[in-house]
Amino acid sequence: xxxxxxxxxxxxxxxxxxxxxxxxxxxxxxxxxxxxxxxxxxxxxxxxxxxxxxxxxxxxxxxxxxxxxxxxxxxxxxxxxxxxxxxxxxxxxxxxxxxxxxxxxxxxxxxxxxxxxxxxxxxxxxxxxxxxxxxxxxxxxxxxxxxxxxxxxxxxxxxxxxxxxxxxxxxxxxxxxxxxxxxxxxxxxxx
Amino acid sequence: xxxxxxxxxxxxxxxxxxxxxxxxxxxxxxxxxxxxxxxxxxxxxxxxxxxxxxxxxxxxxxxxxxxxxxxxxxxxxxxxxxxxxxxxxxxxxxxxxxxxxxxxxxxxxxxxxxxxxxxxxxxxxxxxxxxxxxxxxxx
Numbered sequence: 001x002x003x004x005x006x007x008x009x010x011x012x013x014x015x016x017x018x019x020x021x022x023x024x025x026x027x028x029x030x031x032x033x034x035x036x037x038x039x040x041x042x043x044x045x046x047x048x049x050x051x052x053x054x055x056x057x058x059x060x061x062x063x064x065x066x067x068x069x070x071x072x073x074x075x076x077x078x079x080x081x082x083x084x085x086x087x088x089x090x091x092x093x094x095x096x097x098x099x100x101x102x103x104x105x106x107x108x109x110x111x112x113x114x115x116x117x118x119x120x121x122x123x124x125x126x127x128x129x130x131x132x133x134x135x136x137x138x139x140x141x142x143x144x145x146x147x148x149x150x151x152x153x154x155x156x157x158x159x160x161x162x163x164x165x166x167x168x169x170x171x172x173x174x175x176x177x178x179x180x181x182x183x184x185x186x187x188x189x190x191x
Numbered sequence: 192x193x194x195x196x197x198x199x200x201x202x203x204x205x206x207x208x209x210x211x212x213x214x215x216x217x218x219x220x221x222x223x224x225x226x227x228x229x230x231x232x233x234x235x236x237x238x239x240x241x242x243x244x245x246x247x248x249x250x251x252x253x254x255x256x257x258x259x260x261x262x263x264x265x266x267x268x269x270x271x272x273x274x275x276x277x278x279x280x281x282x283x284x285x286x287x288x289x290x291x292x293x294x295x296x297x298x299x300x301x302x303x304x305x306x307x308x309x310x311x312x313x314x315x316x317x318x319x320x321x322x323x324x325x326x327x328x329x330x
Contacts, residue, residue, distance in 0.1 A: 046266030
């Protein structure tokens, strides 16, 4: 397992460091494939999204999602993923308006280790204000504000009891242990 | 560089994520990718609904590889109109439709004022125009 940078911003005054785990068996053309890239590829893959929402139709039918259609749910994920990528690239490239932004300006920590894009950055919410965020990134924040992404998921259930979400909890524990072995401390200094 | 960054850089073994490049492609091509996505969903539903149909059969029917169909249903292929027409015919499903526009309305030269020199356009009851072809390639 290795950890690679998604992007690293060198000027320390505007620190913005995002890293991703590459799991042992994930390789593409001989190169390690990081989980962050894989997630965004999945969140833009209709075949995956179609199967995912068909499998989780019961969650969409819940009062929270008001029986949202599979088609709408796919649009929701595509829009949200696009907003996420646009904001992150703006920070990475220091585009006008994003010169001083940091990860904490766009990532909202919902629970410990669970992040989503802050609502004000969701362009689709302007057109569809009733829509809620479905995408989650799971990660560990380090002492100096770096975030290591360990995984992510489409979260449309209230609890973390779905198999794909339980897997994410396992990954967090695995990476915490790995970092501990490497002598790297989390923000809380606990790991 | 901070201590943590130094340690992480050592752990990266010199690799860097490909995400930025992939994200740029998706951001730059957002509009046609969404068209592709909408077509992909309809293909997936049509395969599911057509008895005995699967991706491999669809590939054989339109003369492409199964790998190509696999890419198409990911919604990330810049499909040609020719390919869309072949897919549409093979699956017997409309993959593109066009909204009514000014010149799709019937012409009526007799308006209420009695003047006959200004053509009036009446809306058609059907608001879209489908290009679903039959097996002979005819509408």
